[in-house]
Amino acid sequence: MTYFPASLERLIDSFASLPGIGRKSAQRLAFHVLSLPDQEALAFSDAIASAKKEVRRCKVCRNYTDHEICSICSSDRRDRSVICVVSDPRDVLSLERAREYNGLYHVLHGVISPMNHIGPDDIGVKELLVRAAGDEVQEVIMATNPDTEGEATALYISRLLKPFNIKVTRLAYGIPVGSNLEFADDATLMRALEGRTEL
Amino acid sequence: MTYFPASLERLIDSFASLPGIGRKSAQRLAFHVLSLPDQEALAFSDAIASAKKEVRRCKVCRNYTDHEICSICSSDRRDRSVICVVSDPRDVLSLERAREYNGLYHVLHGVISPMNHIGPDDIGVKELLVRAAGDEVQEVIMATNPDTEGEATALYISRLLKPFNIKVTRLAYGIPVGSNLEFADDATLMRALEGRTEL
Numbered sequence: 131m132t133y134f135p136a137s138l139e140r141l142i143d144s145f146a147s148l149p150g151i152g153r154k155s156a157q158r159l160a161f162h163v164l165s166l167p168d169q170e171a172l173a174f175s176d177a178i179a180s181a182k183k184e185v186r187r188c189k190v191c192r193n194y195t196d197h198e199i200c201s202i203c204s205s206d207r208r209d210r211s212v213i214c215v216v217s218d219p220r221d222v223l224s225l226e227r228a229r230e231y232n233g234l235y236h237v238l239h240g241v242i243s244p245m246n247h248i249g250p251d252d253i254g255v256k257e258l259l260v261r262a263a264g265d266e267v268q269e270v271i272m273a274t275n276p277d278t279e280g281e282a283t284a285l286y287i288s289r290l291l292k293p294f295n296i297k298v299t300r301l302a303y304g305i306p307v308g309s310n311l312e313f314a315d316d317a318t319l320m321r322a323l324e325g326r327t328e329l
Numbered sequence: 330m331t332y333f334p335a336s337l338e339r340l341i342d343s344f345a346s347l348p349g350i351g352r353k354s355a356q357r358l359a360f361h362v363l364s365l366p367d368q369e370a371l372a373f374s375d376a377i378a379s380a381k382k383e384v385r386r387c388k389v390c391r392n393y394t395d396h397e398i399c400s401i402c403s404s405d406r407r408d409r410s411v412i413c414v415v416s417d418p419r420d421v422l423s424l425e426r427a428r429e430y431n432g433l434y435h436v437l438h439g440v441i442s443p444m445n446h447i448g449p450d451d452i453g454v455k456e457l458l459v460r461a462a463g464d465e466v467q468e469v470i471m472a473t474n475p476d477t478e479g480e481a482t483a484l485y486i487s488r489l490l491k492p493f494n495i496k497v498t499r500l501a502y503g504i505p506v507g508s509n510l511e512f513a514d515d516a517t518l519m520r521a522l523e524g525r526t527e528l
Binding site for chain 2: 140147158161170175176179194195196226
């Protein structure tokens with residue numbers, strides 16, 4: 131019982147296949163696209179095609195880039211002795227926003243997750259070991275998310291890095307700045323106590 | 330301070346320009362598209378372009394169609410003496426789903442809204458009058474939304490239709506089937522009382 135034209139149905143299906151977008155939202159988005167001026171709609175269509183075509187993974191750190199090697203890896207202002215391991219390209223953005231870190235990154239694009247059939251080979255662990263085997267690297271900072279899978283991945287990688295005689299560190303746990311003790315969960319408070327520093 | 334490749338930023342911008350999609354969601358969607366197989370991503374891109382190219386408004390009722398005249402207007406099974414006026418193509422879908430109505434439609438693509446500079450000329454009122462002037466039409470059902478602008482639009486159109494000696498009706502107001510009196514608002518209850526029918 132379809133009353134929309136086939137091409138409109140296809141567009142709705144496309145939107146509905148995106149994560150977090152239900153059928154009704156997909157309809158709303160598809161109708162919005164139809165209501166756009168031709169030029170804007172085609173720019174959207176083109177943005178998808180060209181992003182898909184141009185964006186690839188940096189040969190060194192696997193972050194998204196439109197060059198062979200990303201701007202961070204090819205910069206001569208970055209400290210090449212430290213590699214920060216993150217699970218997602220967006221985490222690079224978050225860390226860069228903090229303006230505290232000046233080393234390189236390694237983007238896993240995922241975490242080890244036996245439930246989802248994701249093993250070490252699927253997330254570029256091998257590439258990290260190759261980089262770690264180089265002379266320059268002195269420290270690897272594990273910055274995967276502080277959840278079960280992120281922790282397990284960090285632990286797994288840190289063990290593989292042991293033989294390289296490299297310092298392996300983990301982001302500090304604790305209470306978020308600006309938050310309230312009242313709302314901190316037990317696990318976070320425990321870690322915050324464990325990791326307390328002298329004033 | 331952009332750390333994503335330009336084409337990825339453009340894709341994020343495109344998603345963020347959609348209604349109800351914020352910057353973070355747009356990033357999530359853009360990353361999802363990048364993670365799709367080439368074929369699926371290009372199918373999405375193509376769906377936008379071809380929907381925009383193929384979908385147009387039916388010459389008779391202004392509903393979306395990929396033909397000159399939509400499947401409802403060109404069907405010989407529909408009662409051509411009744412026109413149901415709705416503000417949005419999705420309303421046609423809702424009414425068709427009820428399987429109660431067998432007449433034709435007229436899609437306004439909006440409602441009269443002085444605040445948003447939308448006047449009668451912008452929503453195809455003239456086209457409706459042309460259709461009403463035909464011999465066949467005996468009844469026009471106003472099925473705009475029961476909000477202020479929908480009401481005003483229905484009232485405005487019904488006045489224009491007066492001279493044509495056509496029956497103009499409005500969808501009934503009342504308590505939604507399956508709902509609870511407790512949750513019905515005052516205005517709805519008032520209308521439900523006014524419109525009560527004999528058992």
